[in-house]
Amino acid sequence: xxxxxxxxxxxxxxxxxxxxxxxxxxxxxxxxxxxxxxxxxxxxxxxxxxxxxxxxxxxxxxxxxxxxxxxxxxxxxxxxxxxxxxxxxxxxxxxxxxxxxxxxxxxxxxxxxxxxxxxxxxxxxxxxxxxxxxxxxxxxxxxxxxxxxxxxxxxxxxxxxxxxxxxxxxxxxxxxxxxxxxxxxxxxxxxxxxxxxxxxxxxxxxxxxxxxxxxxxxxxxxxxxxxxxxxxxxxxxxxxxxxxxxxxxxxxxxxxxxxxxxxxxxxxxxxxxxxxxxxxxxxxxxxxxxxxxxxxxxxxxxxxxxxxxxxxxxxxxxxxxxxxxxxxxxxxxxxxxxxxxxxxxxxxxxxxxxxxxxxxxxxxxxxxxxxxxxxxxxxxxxxxxxxxxxxxxxxxxxxxxxxxxxxxxxxxxxxxxxxxxxxxxxxxxxxxxxxxxxxxxxxxxxxxxxxxxxxxxxxxxxxxxxxxxxxxxxxxxxxxxxxxxxxxxxxxxxxxxxxxxxxxxxxxxxxxxxxxxxxxxxxxxxxxxxxxxxxxxxxxxxxxxxxxxxxxxxx
Amino acid sequence: xxxxxxxxxxxxxxxxxxxxxxxxxxxxxxxxxxxxxxxxxxxxxxxxxxxxxxxxxxxxxxxxxxxxxxxxxxxxxxxxxxxxxxxxxxxxxxxxxxxxxxxxxxxxxxxxxxxxxxxxxxxxxxxxxxxxxxxx
Numbered sequence: 001x002x003x004x005x006x007x008x009x010x011x012x013x014x015x016x017x018x019x020x021x022x023x024x025x026x027x028x029x030x031x032x033x034x035x036x037x038x039x040x041x042x043x044x045x046x047x048x049x050x051x052x053x054x055x056x057x058x059x060x061x062x063x064x065x066x067x068x069x070x071x072x073x074x075x076x077x078x079x080x081x082x083x084x085x086x087x088x089x090x091x092x093x094x095x096x097x098x099x100x101x102x103x104x105x106x107x108x109x110x111x112x113x114x115x116x117x118x119x120x121x122x123x124x125x126x127x128x129x130x131x132x133x134x135x136x137x138x139x140x141x142x143x144x145x146x147x148x149x150x151x152x153x154x155x156x157x158x159x160x161x162x163x164x165x166x167x168x169x170x171x172x173x174x175x176x177x178x179x180x181x182x183x184x185x186x187x188x189x190x191x192x193x194x195x196x197x198x199x200x201x202x203x204x205x206x207x208x209x210x211x212x213x214x215x216x217x218x219x220x221x222x223x224x225x226x227x228x229x230x231x232x233x234x235x236x237x238x239x240x241x242x243x244x245x246x247x248x249x250x251x252x253x254x255x256x257x258x259x260x261x262x263x264x265x266x267x268x269x270x271x272x273x274x275x276x277x278x279x280x281x282x283x284x285x286x287x288x289x290x291x292x293x294x295x296x297x298x299x300x301x302x303x304x305x306x307x308x309x310x311x312x313x314x315x316x317x318x319x320x321x322x323x324x325x326x327x328x329x330x331x332x333x334x335x336x337x338x339x340x341x342x343x344x345x346x347x348x349x350x351x352x353x354x355x356x357x358x359x360x361x362x363x364x365x366x367x368x369x370x371x372x373x374x375x376x377x378x379x380x381x382x383x384x385x386x387x388x389x390x391x392x393x394x395x396x397x398x399x400x401x402x403x404x405x406x407x408x409x410x411x412x413x414x415x416x417x418x419x420x421x422x423x424x425x426x427x428x429x430x431x432x433x434x435x436x437x438x439x440x441x442x443x444x445x446x447x448x449x450x451x452x453x454x455x456x457x458x459x460x461x462x463x464x465x466x467x468x469x470x471x472x473x474x475x476x477x478x479x480x481x482x483x484x485x486x487x488x489x490x491x492x493x494x495x496x497x498x499x500x501x502x503x504x505x506x507x508x509x510x511x512x513x514x515x516x517x518x519x520x521x522x523x524x525x526x527x528x529x530x531x532x533x534x535x536x537x538x539x540x541x542x543x544x545x546x547x548x549x550x551x552x553x554x555x
Numbered sequence: 556x557x558x559x560x561x562x563x564x565x566x567x568x569x570x571x572x573x574x575x576x577x578x579x580x581x582x583x584x585x586x587x588x589x590x591x592x593x594x595x596x597x598x599x600x601x602x603x604x605x606x607x608x609x610x611x612x613x614x615x616x617x618x619x620x621x622x623x624x625x626x627x628x629x630x631x632x633x634x635x636x637x638x639x640x641x642x643x644x645x646x647x648x649x650x651x652x653x654x655x656x657x658x659x660x661x662x663x664x665x666x667x668x669x670x671x672x673x674x675x676x677x678x679x680x681x682x683x684x685x686x687x688x689x690x691x
Contacts, residue, residue, distance in 0.1 A: 023636040111640050111675070118644025126651065157655050164651040171647075185559050185604075190621025194558040209566060213593050226654065249585040293562065297569035300593055301577070304586065314581040321573075517635060523623045 025110035026517060030117050031096030032413060037121055038088035043480065044128075045079035048072045050477055053437075053470040059458040069454035070139035071158070075127065077142030078162065081258070082169050083124045085398040089265035090176055090211065091120060093405055094204040096413065098180060100508035101198045103189025103526070105518040108182035109175075116175040123168030130158035138162035141452065143255065144225070146236035146247035151229040160229070163222050170219045177211030180204055189507070191526030198506045198529065199288050203268025206292040210257045210264070213300055218254035221247060245310055252303035260299040262394065264292060266401035267332055270354045273408045274336050276502050277351040278343030281542065284335045285529060291328035291335075298325045308377045315374045322372035329365060333358065349423030353404035356431045360396030364389055367442070382452075385445025388438045395434060403427075403483065410490070411497030415513040418486050419495075426482040433475025440465035440472075505533035556617060560605035567597025637678060643671035 021029070052072055055061040064072065099107055107113045130137030135156030140149045144162070147153060184205045188197070197205075225247070227233035234240020236247045275282045282288065298321055304313035305322045336358055345351065367389040370376050380386060403426070410418050444465050449456065456462045500509040510532050511520050524535045528542035574590040577583075615621030646667030653661035 020636065022641050023638050025637060025640070026635060111637055114637070114640035115644055118641055119647060122644055122648035123651075126648070160655040164654055168647065168651055185556075188616035190615030190623055190625045191619065192616050192621075193619055194562075196619075205562070209562075209597075213596060217589060246585055249583075249589075253586070253589045293565060297566055297573070300570070301573045301590070312583075314577070314583070317577060317580055525622065527619070 023114075025106075025114045027095050027099050027107045027110065027113060028413075028515060028519075030113050031092050031094075033117055034087055034091035034095060034120070035093070037117075037124070038084045038092055041079050041083040041124055042088070043484075045076050045084060046477065046480060048076040048079075050473060052076065053473040055454060056456075056466045057470045059460070059463055060455050064454075066454050067136060067139065070452075071131070071137040073452055074138050074141050074162075075130070078127060078138070078166070079124070080394070080398075081142055081262070082166055083120075083127070085262040085394060086173060086258070087120050087169070088398065088402060089262065090173070090180065090204065090207055091117065093200075093265060093269065093409070094180055094207070095176070097409060097508055098201050098204050099183060099187070100412075100511065100515060100519055101201050101506050102184060102187065102192055103507050103520065103523050104183060104187035105520070107179050108187055109179050112175050113179050116172045116179070119168045119172035119175070123165045123172065126161050126168065127165035130161045133157045133161070143251055144247075145251075146225065146228070146244045147238075149225060149229075149247075150237060160226070163226050163229075167219055167222050170215045170222070173211050174215045174219075177208040177215070181208040181212075184208075189523050189526060191531075192507075195286070195289070196526060196529045196531075199271040199282065199285065199292075200265075200268035200506075202289050202292055203264045203271070206296045207261050207264045210261045210296055210299065214254040214257035214261065217250055221250035221254070224250075245307070245312055248307050248310065249304070252306045253300075255306065256303045257296075257299050259390075259393070260295055263397045264295065266357070266397040266405070267292075269405035269408070270336060270357055270401045271332075272506065273350055273404060273502075274339050274354055276408075276504050277346045277348065277354075278340045279346075280339055280343040281530065282335065283338035283341075284331075287331055288335055291331040294328035295325065298328070305372055305377070308374050309381045319372055319374055323369060326365070326369050333362060333365075348407070349418070349420055349427055350404045350407035352424065352427045353400050353407065356427060357396050357400035357404060360392055360400055360434060364392030364394075364396050368393065380445055382450055383445035384441040384449045384451055387451045388441035388445060391441075392434075392438050395438075399430070400434075403430075408502070409508075411501050412508055412513050412515070414490070414494075415497055416490050416494040417497045417501070418490050422482060422486045422489065426479055426486060429482060430476055430479030433472045433477075433479055436472030437469050437476060438472070440468045444469075500532070503536070505530035505536075507531060510535075556604055556608035556611065556614070558617075560601050560608055563597050563601030563604065565597075565601075567594050567599075567601050570594035570597060637675070639671045639675040639678065642667050642674065646671055 021033075024030070051064060052069070055063040055069060095107065095113065099105070127137075133156060135158055137158045138144070138149075138154070138161070140154050140159065149159060184197070184201060224233065224235040228235050228237060228242070234242040236242050236244050238244060271282060271288060302318055302322045302325065305318045307313050308315060308318070336354075347355075367385070371380065371386065371389060407418055407423055410416070444462055445451075447461060447465075449460070449462050456466070497513055499511070499513050502509075507520075507523070507526075508515075510524055524531050528534055530542050534541040570590055570593045574587060574594055577590060578587040581587075615625035646664045646669075649660050649664030649667060651664075653659070653664060
């Protein structure tokens with residue numbers, strides 16, 4: 001990593017412009033590419049959500065056709081989950097931040113990293129191609145339940161494009177998971193033991209493990225579905241001796257860990273910034289590590305709680321494990337609150353989004369505990385109650401915690417600040433819109449409004465609550481526009497941020513903003529989980545003089 | 556390396572317990588096979604890393620006393636620019652589209668894939684031109 005004349009010589013030779021962007025294997029460039037691409041997909045999918053809400057504003061709405069409505073909610077869900085939430089976290093944030101946090105010069109496999117991005121981008125574009133085919137895009141929901149997704153019920157290339165798209169994005173995720181785990185295991189800086197790693201890096205390690213458990217199952221299921229559609233296989237068709245519900249088993253064995261693949265990185269982001277803006281070390285570092293590992297295990301054993309109403313699953317087993325997940329998740333929430341407790345809290349935009357995340361996630365989490373109970377699930381299954389629940393969990397994590405991360409690490413990514421005043425508007429408009437959108441949906445669900453219906457009758461009693469929800473959705477849309485505005489302002493009128501504007505204590509703040517190629521010119525000694533704090537505040541350092549040597553258990 | 560091994564072993568062991576409880580209470584095959592595979596995914600690398608950790612010297616990142624100077628020198632090859640992942644990505648994309656639009660897409664796709672494989676291999680033989688000792 002020593003910067004020699006060779007590097008200088010290389011920089012003179014290095015390609016520029018578009019070619020440089022296409023060919024760069026620097027984890028920071030790839031991380032930013034992931035972020036910009038995922039955010040673009042989010043804006044497209046968000047526009048689809050607004051179309052959906054506009055259709056539901058009036059009973060018997062005529063904004064889009066019934067077929068188009070099915071395509072919209074399918075691609076909205078697919079884009080948000082496969083193309084935004086996951087890649088934004090493990091492709092964007094993790095790619096950029098993890099090597100910096102562990103003091104590595106790059107990811108372990110830089111070229112594989114670059115390939116992962118292209119598979120993600122091309123896969124994502126492939127999904128959108130469906131709208132330009134004569135029979136339209138896929139229209140079977142993001143879960144693609146068989147037999148609806150088989151050829152007789154979903155003919156045409158739209159469904160096949162969806163399958164190819166998800167397979168490519170799946171491989172991209174698997175490669176990124178391998179890359180992350182190898183990087184964390186083999187490229188840590190000297191002194192950075194496992195129990196000194198920042199908790200965001202721990203989150204990404206556990207996410208990497210979950211990716212490797214979950215994504216191959218989805219890819220295998222997609223191959224089986226394609227074989228059913230085109231090669232006359234009968235994995236999921238009763239007529240040929242297949243089992244349709246096997247798709248649900250396979251899909252949700254991917255799908256439920258996927259929820260935590262989406263959530264854990266964002267838990268990690270919030271865990272990084274709450275101590276920094278509370279001026280306190282994290283309350284219970286090891287508790288957070290073990291909560292991550294417990295979530296990884298439990299989340300893989302609860303897949304069939306999405307299938308209670310099929311009547312062929314073991315209700316007590318899945319209900320009990322689903323309820324158990326509340327324990328490590330609760331540990332996390334208590335840790336965040338205990339870290340803030342008594343701290344000198346600085347409520348800037350990033351911290352506001354983090355606290356907003358806790359509110360949103362707790363509400364989504366509590367309704368999740370309710371849904372883990374089979375009697376409640378039987379009553380609310382496939383209603384808007386479930387829609388409200390998972391949107392609160394997912395928007396709570398990916399949007400609120402994600403934006404907390406953007407405002408926190410933007411100075412490191414670009415060397416610039418985002419505008420604080422506009423950021424607070426961004427937060428409050430989004431936050432208020434969020435509650436106005438989804439609280440009515442709980443009530444709609446309890447009153448019996450099914451999910452995925454394009455029209456309802458004026459006599460159903462759903463009109464007022466739907467209108468409220470639509471108004472909230474547009475508020476969230478305005479909130480997102482304010483973020484875009486903030487981004488453009490920072491781009492046109494940059495305000496320099498300096499290397500460590502928040503007095504952060506993890507290694508990414510020890511290098512310049514933005515960091516140089518291969519990240520560090522020199523590293524501080526790593527003697528605790530807060531090496532930069534020890535360096536900058538020697539009177540209050542976490543590290544203690546070492547009296548034993550060479551044994552991890554000495555810590 | 557010991558703690559890395561424990562992470563895998565812990566998760567693999569959890570799946571073994573879950574599998575036993577699940578299989579003997581539900582007798583359902585799909586989920587049981589998936590849990591078995593997950594247990595293997597934890598135990599195999601966990602045992603491998605554990606086996607190595609007993610045979611290798613502790614690395615600077617395994618001890619609490621490692622210093623940056625402990626890893627002085629070349630620690631790996633990190634190229635800065637290469638076109639071949641993009642080429643391979645295009646190739647894989649076209650092969651994927653062949654499953655939708657017809658096999659002729661696969662012919663173009665495979666040309667890109669082979670081109671990328673040959674190019675990346677040649678590039679690896681030359682090593683990274685960003686490191687001075689490898690230039691020329």
